[in-house]
Amino acid sequence: MTPLSVPEQPDAGPPSRRGRKPESIWEEVSASHRAWLEPVRSRLFASGLTLDDLVNRSGYSKSRISELLRGKGYYPGWEITYSVVRALDIPVWPLRRLWTAAAREAEKDSAWIASRIHEVQPLEPEQPPLAHQGFTEAVRQPYTAYARAFLQSDRRAQWVVAEAFDILWLGWGEVVASANARRHAWRLLRSRVLLGAHHHPDGHPDLRPAAFATVDQSQIDDLAARFARIGELSDFFDAVGRLPQDQLDVTVLRYLCGIDSDAIPGIVGLSPAITHTVDHHARGALEGTYHRRDNPGVINPQ
Known part of the structure; x- marks a missing residue:
C-alpha cells in the first residue's frame, strides 16, 4: 500500500482576527448533518475569517449564516450551503453528497432535494486528489x-x-x-x-448478529446443531464486542473479515509491533473469558 502520513493532533488555533466564532453546533443535529457541518466549521476556523467576512462573501445575512453553522432550525437549502462552501473554497461534490444524505435523514423528500439542487447552477465535475x-x-x-x-x-x-x-x-x-x-x-x-452499529445498553457494540453470517455455521446441515453453533458464536462475538477498541478492531479485521495479519498495520495505522501486541492481548483476553476453537469463522462474503 502507498505510504501515507495523515491526522491525530488537535488543529492549530486560527489566526487572531476581529469578531468571534459561531456558537457550538446544536446538540440535536443528526450524525449525517454533522458529517458535513463539522468540516465546514473547521475550514472556517482555520481560514481566520469572521462571520462578517463570510456574510460578505456569501451574500446571506449573519443570522442565516449563524443558523447554518450551528445546524439549528430548519435543515438548510443547498443554495445557502453552496454559497458558504464556495466562500470557504471547500470541494463541492463530496459536500453535496453529504448534504443530500443528511437531507434524507431530516425527512426531506426527493422532490425537495432536487428542487434545492436545481436552484444552483450545474457543477463542474470534480476529482479528488x-x-x-x-x-x-x-x-x-x-x-x-x-x-x-x-x-x-x-x-x-x-x-x-x-x-x-x-x-x-x-x-x-x-x-x-x-x-x-x-x-x-x-x-x-x-x-x-x-x-x-447496534449497541448494548452499556455502550459496547453488539456483534452477536455476525454469528448468522459465518462460514462456520453455514456449513452445518443439521438444523439443531447449526443453531447450537450459532449460540456459541453469539457468545463469542459478544465477548469480542467488549474488547478495548484497538483489540476489537484487530480481532474483527483478522478473524471475522479474514484480512491477512501483515496487511492490518497499514489499515489501522499502527506499527507492526504494536499491532502484534494488540492481537496477542486480544487473543489472551478472549481465551481467558471464553473457551472456543482457534478460528471463530470468517464472515460469509455473500
Whole structure:
C-alpha cells in the first residue's frame, strides 16, 4: 500500500482576527448533518475569517449564516450551503453528497432535494486528489469488510465507507500534513461505522448478529446443531464486542473479515509491533473469558 502520513493532533488555533466564532453546533443535529457541518466549521476556523467576512462573501445575512453553522432550525437549502462552501473554497461534490444524505435523514423528500439542487447552477465535475484516490482504493475492501461485520448489510457498509471517504476528501490537505494519515483515516471510518452499529445498553457494540453470517455455521446441515453453533458464536462475538477498541478492531479485521495479519498495520495505522501486541492481548483476553476453537469463522462474503 502507498505510504501515507495523515491526522491525530488537535488543529492549530486560527489566526487572531476581529469578531468571534459561531456558537457550538446544536446538540440535536443528526450524525449525517454533522458529517458535513463539522468540516465546514473547521475550514472556517482555520481560514481566520469572521462571520462578517463570510456574510460578505456569501451574500446571506449573519443570522442565516449563524443558523447554518450551528445546524439549528430548519435543515438548510443547498443554495445557502453552496454559497458558504464556495466562500470557504471547500470541494463541492463530496459536500453535496453529504448534504443530500443528511437531507434524507431530516425527512426531506426527493422532490425537495432536487428542487434545492436545481436552484444552483450545474457543477463542474470534480476529482479528488490523486493521493486520495490511491489511498481509498487501497483500503476500500478492508474498510467495507469491517463495516459489514458491524452493520450486517452490504449496502449500509458501502455507504458508510463512501461517506468516510467524502469526509476525508473535504479535509485532505490537513490529512496529508498530519503525523499519521492512516491512523486518522481509520479512526474516522471506525467512528462512522460505530454510529450505525447496534449497541448494548452499556455502550459496547453488539456483534452477536455476525454469528448468522459465518462460514462456520453455514456449513452445518443439521438444523439443531447449526443453531447450537450459532449460540456459541453469539457468545463469542459478544465477548469480542467488549474488547478495548484497538483489540476489537484487530480481532474483527483478522478473524471475522479474514484480512491477512501483515496487511492490518497499514489499515489501522499502527506499527507492526504494536499491532502484534494488540492481537496477542486480544487473543489472551478472549481465551481467558471464553473457551472456543482457534478460528471463530470468517464472515460469509455473500
